[in-house]
Amino acid sequence: MNRRWLLLLALLLVGCVSEKGIIDKDGYQLDTRRQAQAAYPRVKVLVIHYTADDFDVSLATLTDKQVSSHYLIPANPPMHGGKPRIWQLVPETDLAWHAGVSFWRGATRINDTSIGIELENRGWQNTAQGKQFTPFAPAQINALIPLVKDIIKRYDIAPQNVVAHADIAPQRKDDPGPLFPWRALAAKGIGAWPDxxxxxxxxxxxxxxxxxxxxxxxxxxxxxxxxxxxxxxxxxxxxxxxxxxxxxxxxxxxxxxxxxxxxxxxxxxxxxxxxx
Missing domain, CATH: 1.10.101.10 (PGBD-like superfamily/PGBD)
Structure with a gap:
C-alpha cells in the first residue's frame, strides 16, 4: 500500500474518531449526539415476592410459559467465590409476568414498569391459629440486599416504590408476608418506613x-x-x-x-x- 493510500486511510480513521456519537447500522446510521431531556427509565417499581414452593418447582414454574420473574433467590443460596448465587431468569430490559393484574400509586400494568424478585419460601400454611408464614433465612436476605441496592441505584427507584406483591395486588396476594424484614431493609436504605x-x-x-x-x-x-x-x-x-x-x-x-x-x-x- 503506497503512502497516498495510507494517508487517506489515516484521514478516514480520524474522521471516524471525530464522528463521536454516530453509530453505523446495517443500512442506516444513528446520530446520538443530541439526547432528549424528557427521557426516563422504564423501571420505576421493584416488587418482592415469595414463591410458595421449593426451589426446583419454583424454577420450573418461573421458566415456563405462564409466569416469570427477573430474579429468583434460593432459600439458602449456594456460595461461589465467597458470593451467593442468584438466578436471573429474565433480562431487566425485558418485561416479566410477575405482577399480574396490579395497581400502585395511580399506575396499572405494573409488569411494564417493574422488576420482580422471587424468594424461595413456602409462604403460609393453615393452622389452628390461622395463617402461619414461613420465616426467611438470613442467608437469603443477605443475598437480596446487594441485588436490591444495585437495582435501586441504577434505576433511581423511590423508597415508596419498593413494594410487596400484596401491596400492588391486595385482593389476590399475601407475599412476601408479615415475616419479610421490611424494617431492617429500610434501615439499610431499601424501601419506605415511617419515622x-x-x-x-x-x-x-x-x-x-x-x-x-x-x-x-x-x-x-x-x-x-x-x-x-x-x-x-x-x-x-x-x-x-x-x-x-x-x-x-x-x-x-x-x-x-x-x-x-x-x-x-x-x-x-x-x-x-x-x-x-
Missing part, C-alpha cells in the same frame, strides 16, 4: 389498637398508593388494610382499622408524599 417519632405524634397518646373509622384509614391508604375503590365490599377493604399492615405493622395484620395503622399511614404520607 417512629412521627407515628407517635399522629398517635397522640391513643392506644394503637383503638378502633378508628375504616373509611378514614382507606382514604389515607389510597392517597399513599393502594388500590381503593368506592364500591369495595367490607372483605375487600379488609384485604387492603391487611396488606398495608403486613408491610408496615407486621405484629398485627388483622385487617381492622385502628389508630396505630392510621398513624403509620399519616407518617408515611408526610415522609414520602401522596400518589400522583
Amino acid at each position: 417512629a417519632s412521627r407515628v407517635a405524634f399522629y398517635l397522640n397518646g391513643r392506644s394503637p389498637y383503638e378502633a378508628v373509622d375504616t373509611a378514614s384509614l382507606l382514604d389515607l391508604l389510597a392517597r399513599y398508593g393502594y388500590d381503593v375503590k368506592p364500591q369495595m365490599t367490607p372483605a375487600q377493604q379488609k384485604r387492603v388494610i391487611m396488606a398495608f399492615q403486613m408491610h408496615f405493622r407486621p405484629e398485627l395484620w388483622n385487617g381492622v382499622a385502628d389508630a396505630g395503622s392510621l398513624a403509620i399511614a399519616e407518617a408515611l404520607l408526610e415522609k414520602y408524599g401522596q400518589a400522583g
Whole structure:
C-alpha cells in the first residue's frame, strides 16, 4: 500500500474518531449526539415476592410459559467465590409476568414498569391459629440486599416504590408476608418506613389498637398508593388494610382499622408524599 493510500486511510480513521456519537447500522446510521431531556427509565417499581414452593418447582414454574420473574433467590443460596448465587431468569430490559393484574400509586400494568424478585419460601400454611408464614433465612436476605441496592441505584427507584406483591395486588396476594424484614431493609436504605417519632405524634397518646373509622384509614391508604375503590365490599377493604399492615405493622395484620395503622399511614404520607 503506497503512502497516498495510507494517508487517506489515516484521514478516514480520524474522521471516524471525530464522528463521536454516530453509530453505523446495517443500512442506516444513528446520530446520538443530541439526547432528549424528557427521557426516563422504564423501571420505576421493584416488587418482592415469595414463591410458595421449593426451589426446583419454583424454577420450573418461573421458566415456563405462564409466569416469570427477573430474579429468583434460593432459600439458602449456594456460595461461589465467597458470593451467593442468584438466578436471573429474565433480562431487566425485558418485561416479566410477575405482577399480574396490579395497581400502585395511580399506575396499572405494573409488569411494564417493574422488576420482580422471587424468594424461595413456602409462604403460609393453615393452622389452628390461622395463617402461619414461613420465616426467611438470613442467608437469603443477605443475598437480596446487594441485588436490591444495585437495582435501586441504577434505576433511581423511590423508597415508596419498593413494594410487596400484596401491596400492588391486595385482593389476590399475601407475599412476601408479615415475616419479610421490611424494617431492617429500610434501615439499610431499601424501601419506605415511617419515622417512629412521627407515628407517635399522629398517635397522640391513643392506644394503637383503638378502633378508628375504616373509611378514614382507606382514604389515607389510597392517597399513599393502594388500590381503593368506592364500591369495595367490607372483605375487600379488609384485604387492603391487611396488606398495608403486613408491610408496615407486621405484629398485627388483622385487617381492622385502628389508630396505630392510621398513624403509620399519616407518617408515611408526610415522609414520602401522596400518589400522583
